[in-house]
Amino acid sequence: METLAELLPRAGGVFVQMEDEIASISAVIGASWTGAKAMTATSGPGFSLMMEALGYAVFTETPCVIVDVQRAGPCTGQATRVGGGDVMQCKWGMHGDVEIVALSPWSVQEMYDLSVRAFNIAERLRLPVFLMADEAVGHLHETAEFHERIAVEQRDRRKGLPPFGHPDPGGVPPMPCFGDGENLLVTGSTHDDRGYRKVEEPQVHARLVERLRQKVLLRRDELVDVERHMLDDAETVIVAYGFTARGALAAARELRGRGRKVGLLRLRTLWPFADKEVAALDGRARRVFVPEMNHGQVAGEVRKHFRGDVVGYGQTDGEVIPVATIVREVERIS
Amino acid sequence: MLTRVRFGGLGGQGIVLAGSILGEAATLAGLNAAGSNSYGAAARGTACRSDVVLSDEPIDYPHLAAADVLAVMSQAALEKYLPIVTPNGIVFVDDFSVKAPADDGRSFHSVPATATAVREFGGRQSANIILLGVVLGAVDIIPLEAVRDAIRATVRERFHAANLRALELGVEFGRAARRF
Numbered sequence: 001m002e003t004l005a006e007l008l009p010r011a012g013g014v015f016v017q018m019e020d021e022i023a024s025i026s027a028v029i030g031a032s033w034t035g036a037k038a039m040t041a042t043s044g045p046g047f048s049l050m051m052e053a054l055g056y057a058v059f060t061e062t063p064c065v066i067v068d069v070q071r072a073g074p075c076t077g078q079a080t081r082v083g084g085g086d087v088m089q090c091k092w093g094m095h096g097d098v099e100i101v102a103l104s105p106w107s108v109q110e111m112y113d114l115s116v117r118a119f120n121i122a123e124r125l126r127l128p129v130f131l132m133a134d135e136a137v138g139h140l141h142e143t144a145e146f147h148e149r150i151a152v153e154q155r156d157r158r159k160g161l162p163p164f165g166h167p168d169p170g171g172v173p174p175m176p177c178f179g180d181g182e183n184l185l186v187t188g189s190t191h192d193d194r195g196y197r198k199v200e201e202p203q204v205h206a207r208l209v210e211r212l213r214q215k216v217l218l219r220r221d222e223l224v225d226v227e228r229h230m231l232d233d234a235e236t237v238i239v240a241y242g243f244t245a246r247g248a249l250a251a252a253r254e255l256r257g258r259g260r261k262v263g264l265l266r267l268r269t270l271w272p273f274a275d276k277e278v279a280a281l282d283g284r285a286r287r288v289f290v291p292e293m294n295h296g297q298v299a300g301e302v303r304k305h306f307r308g309d310v311v312g313y314g315q316t317d318g319e320v321i322p323v324a325t326i327v328r329e330v331e332r333i334s
Numbered sequence: 335m336l337t338r339v340r341f342g343g344l345g346g347q348g349i350v351l352a353g354s355i356l357g358e359a360a361t362l363a364g365l366n367a368a369g370s371n372s373y374g375a376a377a378r379g380t381a382c383r384s385d386v387v388l389s390d391e392p393i394d395y396p397h398l399a400a401a402d403v404l405a406v407m408s409q410a411a412l413e414k415y416l417p418i419v420t421p422n423g424i425v426f427v428d429d430f431s432v433k434a435p436a437d438d439g440r441s442f443h444s445v446p447a448t449a450t451a452v453r454e455f456g457g458r459q460s461a462n463i464i465l466l467g468v469v470l471g472a473v474d475i476i477p478l479e480a481v482r483d484a485i486r487a488t489v490r491e492r493f494h495a496a497n498l499r500a501l502e503l504g505v506e507f508g509r510a511a512r513r514f
Contacts, residue, residue, distance in 0.1 A: 141369035250395040
């Protein structure tokens, strides 16, 4: 954030420090409605504070990017130590039924690359996209390559069309912005295609909620991004994400060196969940091991889609899961 | 070759800065570097460490489970991190605040980082750079010119001269340690 405060204005951007996280996410939503690509970053209870407004962003179809550098919770917890307990919160922390997109970086390079991807998805689908980092990645310094040119999704700002409705099941309406000369009505109450409040018509609510869900679900194949390492003959597959996946890859290589048939399915997208990719392990792998810095938030999802043994390993002591621990646990269950 | 360096001490001593400069210097010298810092929520006084992994190969796993070099500015850091120093490892302690342990086969060196900073610069602020210089003088990791460039790139201009001088003083202590 300190770096952004310095660099963004130099690049023609605006950096604003708000009084708290509720104000920050609200300012991000407002900025997005002026046509800006807007983001904020937070950690711990700050993420909890943003939940109400994030529901507003989902319902008003406001593109924005939220970086959550997960730390050891609950509550203030250990403010500078690592955690991974917000995986479910980014999906279910808002009330109501929502679908969002959450990405999981494991390196400095991916903090950059996935930030670009997050903005492009947010603009294309008109929704909040979460970059679910963790403290270990947040505090990492390493060599990274910054590209001369990046692909930038331009927002569809056409006027004269319904800004909150689309005939297709998962259609994304154009989003004219404040100042474009369009009469815009943006509300967190149930609204029709034009933005007028319709808080007593069941079919309007059902249609809106369903289209917002289908915006994500119908595009799951383009959104779900996994990396497969040594899976071809793997009897034990480690499913991991974030910094833990980096330890898992080192562990898998070490275990291969000891003659164990171990592979890694790395989730670079957390939501929508990689259900098909996990299900594809069925009948090939004998067991799946899920190390994570929470008590089974992704292991539970894996169990829904893999019918064999799923063994979770949760560590919530504010430290990353050591490579040696993953090696030991995989050997113990193999 | 893989070299794993840990700086340890207390918040406010410049531990994170020492690690950052080392990592920056490594990348300027064409090496791969990965660095991680750990510190408390308070700006001063809580346990703090900075890890740097340097390699001419790409670095798959950026954290260190073992250290080839440990440089500490607090007794607590020495006691906490000594177990991860490899049998051939080398340990530097600032003699102002840390008592070097009894010899156990690993190489221990007590250096007057803070004392020199106070004497030469009238304050403790440069002790971290002196300690960084000690590490670089004792272990051939990176050409010193890259470290000087990293200091110029990292530290505010009005502190360049003092930091470059602190680096040289540290390197001299480090070279002396090498002869043991």
